[in-house]
Amino acid sequence: MKTIRITIVAMLLFVFLFSQIVQSFSSATSNNGKGNTPLQQEIPDGFPMPHYKFEQNKLTQEGFDLGRKLFYDGRLSKDGNFSCGSCHQQFAAFSTYDHSFSHGFNNSSTQRNAIALFNLAWQKEFHHDGGINHLEVQPLAPLTSPNEMAETMNTIIQKLKKEKDYRKMFKSSFGDEKITGQRILKALAQFTGSIVSADSKYDRMKKGIATFTPYEERGYLLYKTNCASCHPEPLFTDLSYRNIGLSLDTFLNDFGRMKITGKSEDSLKFKVPSLRNIAVSAPFMHDGRYQSIKACVEHYGNKINKSTTLDSLLQNGIRFNRAQTVDLIAFLRTLTDSTLLKSYRFSDPENKSFNNIDKH
Amino acid sequence: MKLRLPLLLFSLLTLLLFSFSNSKVKPTEKGTLVLQFQHLVKDKYLSFDSAYKNSIGEDFTVSKFKYYISNIELSNSNTGKKHFLQDSYFLIDEEVVASKTISLEIPSGDYTTLRFLLGVDSIKNMSGAQADALDPINGMFWTWNSGYIMAKLEGSSSYSKSVHNKIEYHIGGFKKEDNTLKTIQFSLPQVVKLDETKKALITLEADIATWFSNKYELPISQYPACTIPGKLAVQFAENYKDMFRIKSVGTN
Structure with a gap:
């Protein structure tokens, strides 16, 4: 009898100690996600391992929901008008539809085309010049830039603290109601890092559940021979920086990657964008100078501006005749991921009429 | 038979308990080391209201002066004993009095050498959203070219050709040839003895005049600003990196 009692005491002690250990462990990672509903990161078949694996930012439904609300909240901008989602529109694969540049605070304008947002977890660097080295710190640029959201992190925190909804969501995501810059950025990364585009007709063809038309099939072959070295499958970008012969716009004077590295050999180099969702993310190029896919295809044929840093693969240009251009564009159109563009999960949570969303 | 299982459980649990409590019962004794930072221009203490002259003879005032201290290590050159403060980042800010005194818990012992990094190590420059001293809210993080500003000096000078005669030095960069991280090491003028009863105090002075002329002569007239990583930074x-000197070592 005595032994049993001692055993019980020992077991209780053990449970207590164990809980202490667990507690000390979780307090050491206090700013890691603490939501109760873990989510599995989506890694599509055939994709490489992502670069961002939510290791220091445990992916949970609560964190994702908070990130989603923040992404679509205009209060993150100085005058309340500009949310992340206002320049990164879902129906345009999270780019700004029909705008070379996006509108910012006080009638200002950005100086580069808004990048479409998807498969960000596979990227090491962000922006056209790769100046941002981590998914979590990317939002700091648009949030604080005077020609974008023009707000300070301090003011954002003060604004969010006043909202009961937010206090509740921060508590369910991080364990308590404290709102900090770090938590805002981590929550945003839960949302943006979860945007995966891998359900286009091309992807379904790869899985054997869709068939290409003869046009698309011929276009796919043209793509493989002419485009795939810089835009390789399955991400349709090699994430490198290249000068593709876009002449310098002397108003913008944007030398791209050189601004970050300070090296003349990086002059006029910009990050290779993904071709996924190209049919919905016009205008194109870092400055939105081309309005159509056709104009982009033609660029490689006869508009390449030669300079010392021009990519070695483009010294002679890439010419497509009219029939080939039609085929290539037919293929590029198979890269549109309608599932993502219409996904309720990634839509504005405040948008009650989601089904009527502009599908242009 | 009935009793044997609980007995087995009991002995297992006590073993487990013992192994846990063992590490808890014998905590290393610790002493407190206080590092105090004082800011000067040559021999005058810094005040935002005063004007100073650099060694080139250019006048200037200061309106902001802050820098990161991290990766602090205390060691004993005789015994080889070392204590490295993991994950310790401090933003020393002239404007925030409390930031100029930092209090560290160090295992008891005798120490002869103080070493720290002036800046934020490259790992933390690449690790995403951070909190506390490293929170971007502190205005020491570049949003367009990710990375921490290791040290910041702002003010004005009649020699500056910038708008409103401003001088603006945001020094950062952690990659290869742009690396601005500096390891600062001092052999302490006297052994610092740390134990539970005594607090040790090391007072360091930082002389801003070094920014303009030390290894390189960087006149305000020529360089009123440096706000990007690169050769000038x-x-x-x-x-x-030579702005610090140990003013005193003592106990309190």
């Missing part, structure tokens, strides 16, 4: 860092 590296030169400023080479200069200011």
Whole structure:
């Protein structure tokens, strides 16, 4: 009898100690996600391992929901008008539809085309010049830039603290109601890092559940021979920086990657964008100078501006005749991921009429 | 038979308990080391209201002066004993009095050498959203070219050709040849003895005049600003790495 009692005491002690250990462990990672509903990161078949694996930012439904609300909240901008989602529109694969540049605070304008947002977890660097080295710190640029959201992190925190909804969501995501810059950025990364585009007709063809038309099939072959070295499958970008012969716009004077590295050999180099969702993310190029896919295809044929840093693969240009251009564009159109563009999960949570969303 | 299982459980649990409590019962004794930072221009204490002259003879005032201290290590050159403060980042800010005194818990012992990094190590420059001293809210993080500003000096000078005669030095950069991280090491003028009863105090002085002329001469007239990583930032860092000196070591 005595032994049993001692055993019980020992077991209780053990449970207590164990809980202490667990507690000390979780307090050491206090700013890691603490939501109760873990989510599995989506890694599509055939994709490489992502670069961002939510290791220091445990992916949970609560964190994702908070990130989603923040992404679509205009209060993150100085005058309340500009949310992340206002320049990164879902129906345009999270780019700004029909705008070379996006509108910012006080009638200002950005100086580069808004990048479409998807498969960000596979990227090491962000922006056209790769100046941002981590998914979590990317939002700091648009949030604080005077020609974008023009707000300070301090003011954002003060604004969010006043909202009961937010206090509740921060508590369910991080364990308590404290709102900090770090938590805002981590929550945003839960949302943006979860945007995966891998359900286009091309992807379904790869899985054997869709068939290409003869046009698309011929276009796919043209793509493989002419485009795939810089835009390789399955991400349709090699994430490198290249000068593709876009002449310098002397108003913008944007030398791209050189601004970050300070090296003349990086002059006029910009990050290779993904071709996924190209049919919905016009205008194109870092400055939105081309309005159509056709104009982009033609660029490689006869508009390449030669300079010392021009990519070695483009010294002679890439010419497509009219029939080939039609085929290539037919293929590029198979890269549109309608599932993502219409996904309720990634839509504005405040948008009650989601089904009527502009599908242009 | 009935009793044997609980007995087995009991002995297992006590073993487990013992192994846990063992590490808890014998905590290393610790002492407190206080590092105090004082800011000067040559021999005058810094005040935002005063004007100073650098060694080139250019006048200037200061309106902001802050820098990161991290990766602090205390060691004993005789015994080889070392204590490295993991994950310790401090933003020393002239404007925030409390930030200029930092209090560290160090295992008891005798120490002869103080070493720290002036800046934020490259790992933390690449690790996403951070909190506390490293929170971007502190205005020490570049949003367009990710990375921490290791040290910041702002003010004005009649020699500056910038708008409103401003001078603006945001020194940072952690990659290869743009690296501005500086390791500062001092052999302490006397052994610092730390135990539970005594607090040790090391007072360091930082002389801003070094920014303009030390290894490199960087006149305000020529360089009123440096706000991007690169060669000039590296030169400023080479200069200011010698701004510290130990004023005193004592107990309190």
